[in-house]
Amino acid sequence: MRHAVAIERAGDYQSDVVRPALDRLLEPFGGMASFVKPGERVLLKPNMLAAKEPERAVTTHPELLRQVIGLVREAGGIPLVGDSPGVGGIRRVAERSGILAVVEETGAEFIPFDETVTVRGKGLFREFQIARPYLEADRLINLPKLKTHEMMTMTCAVKNLFGAVVGAAKAGWHLKAGADRELFARMLLEIYLLRRPDLTIVDGILAMEGDGPGSGDPRLCGLLLAGTNPVAVDVIAAELAGIPKKLLWVERAAEKLGIEGWDRATIDTRGVPVDEAKVSPFRLPHISDVQFGLPRFLKNRLRHYLTSRPCGNPEACTLCGICRDACPPGAITIQDGKLAFDYHACIRCFCCRELCPEGALGVREGALLKMIKKCV
Structure with a gap:
């Protein structure tokens, strides 16, 4: 068809x-x-x-x-x-x-x-x-x-x-x-x-x-x-x-x-x-993940090093709580006047960045991901 x-x-x-x-x-x-x-x-x-x-x-x-x-x-x-x-x-x-x-x-x-x-x-x-x-x-x-x-x-x-x-x-x-x-x-x-x-x-x-x-x-x-x-x-x-x-x-x-x-x-x-x-190619989002296609046991062990993860920008964050409330696994809390992330629970969906009204969430890359990006 x-x-x-x-x-x-x-x-x-x-x-x-x-x-x-x-x-x-x-x-x-x-x-x-x-x-x-x-x-x-x-x-x-x-x-x-x-x-x-x-x-x-x-x-x-x-x-x-x-x-x-x-x-x-x-x-x-x-x-x-x-x-x-x-x-x-x-x-x-x-x-x-x-x-x-x-x-x-x-x-x-x-x-x-x-x-x-x-x-x-x-x-x-x-x-x-x-x-x-x-x-x-x-x-x-x-x-x-x-x-x-x-x-x-x-x-x-x-x-x-x-x-x-x-x-x-x-x-x-x-x-x-x-x-x-x-x-x-x-x-x-x-x-x-x-x-x-x-x-x-x-x-x-x-x-x-x-x-x-x-x-x-x-x-x-x-x-x-x-x-x-x-x-x-x-x-x-x-x-x-x-x-x-x-x-x-x-x-x-x-x-x-x-x-x-x-x-x-x-x-x-x-x-x-x-x-x-056609327009000139769009600037794409950061490479956030290179673990797909790996066996599950390797994904679990290397996940922290092969993915990007959200992080807070204290200067821009107003502690409104929108990211915390929207986080599917509840991996974000507010502690001591700043955002705290449980990266073991975080599923890297970036809903927090997507919904933050202040653009106060950045990205931190895993060590292996940084190395791989330098080679591509």
């Missing part, structure tokens, strides 16, 4: 730039009317990771959301906007990111993900607690942000669907699968298979490179992507950002599981040619 991914340019977030770009982007698919029928309730799922301003490139930009809401309305659909942020409460995140203002101005319905449904898994994991609105909407439009990710290397179409897991349950999944990138990638794919989006539109106008998804640097790319297969969309997004396949944990897991979209040879692009849309 072949998969289409469209690419278009949009140099900024002005409405008279974004709307025409979206029209061109969706033209190869027949426009929004091909995905939305009159009277259907259409859930728009942006990235609402944390309460950060739009210019920080942490969340899906509100202007892109505004224009997609308009397209859904023109097709006769009823737009809903929902997500479950990692920390901070949905309303605070929506206010700070500018998303709530757009929802109120457009009259869309704001749907916090606070009610769950137990869904039987279709693979390795037996069941998931998924937000009820995510499952019950007539249509689902995925609106991810193109960003680097300290654990998965890249977060885009597939990873954005982790937002269907509600609130504190995310920490539980990090604890269950987060110590192994391959296992975590498989979990993300199994969530995707529970409810496949009808359409994915990627906000790559202002992307993020470096230590994403919450502490990286904004990167102006001026791009929008769209497709019906999130795995294929991610493959093209990574190609445009210069991220090598060997670092794409989700796509590698998709290949092993035989989930369509991982094979570049099956993807046809539309709109701006790939070679013209």
Whole structure:
């Protein structure tokens, strides 16, 4: 089966730039009317990771959301906007990111993900607690942000669907699968298979490179992507950002599981040619781990030396406790007026760095990892 991914340019977030770009982007698919029928309730799922301003490139930009809401309305659909942020409460995140203002101005319905449904898994994991609105909407439009990710290397179409897991349950999944990138990638794919989006539109106008998804640097790319297969969309997004396949944990897991979209040879692009849309390679997160593929007994013995681990920056830390409360294994405490880490319990998911509002958590590399980096 072949998969289409469209690419278009949009140099900024002005409405008279974004709307025409979206029209061109969706033209190869027949426009929004091909995905939305009159009277259907259409859930728009942006990235609402944390309460950060739009210019920080942490969340899906509100202007892109505004224009997609308009397209859904023109097709006769009823737009809903929902997500479950990692920390901070949905309303605070929506206010700070500018998303709530757009929802109120457009009259869309704001749907916090606070009610769950137990869904039987279709693979390795037996069941998931998924937000009820995510499952019950007539249509689902995925609106991810193109960003680097300290654990998965890249977060885009597939990873954005982790937002269907509600609130504190995310920490539980990090604890269950987060110590192994391959296992975590498989979990993300199994969530995707529970409810496949009808359409994915990627906000790559202002992307993020470096230590994403919450502490990286904004990167102006001026791009929008769209497709019906999130795995294929991610493959093209990574190609445009210069991220090598060997670092794409989700796509590698998709290949092993035989989930369509991982094979570049099956993807046809539309709109701006790939070679013209490519940007200089993204600055990637630090190499945080070189232990995967080792036998378990070696992993356990060498883990401290072959991985990076979070550390506090006392000058920037306000001791707000967000990292402590968000840490899946409870490896962070506050002692004697500073953060203390239990590195034997730490699973290196970097949720603490991802969610810290002050950017007060750094990275300390193991001795063997430092030596290996000098040789690559």
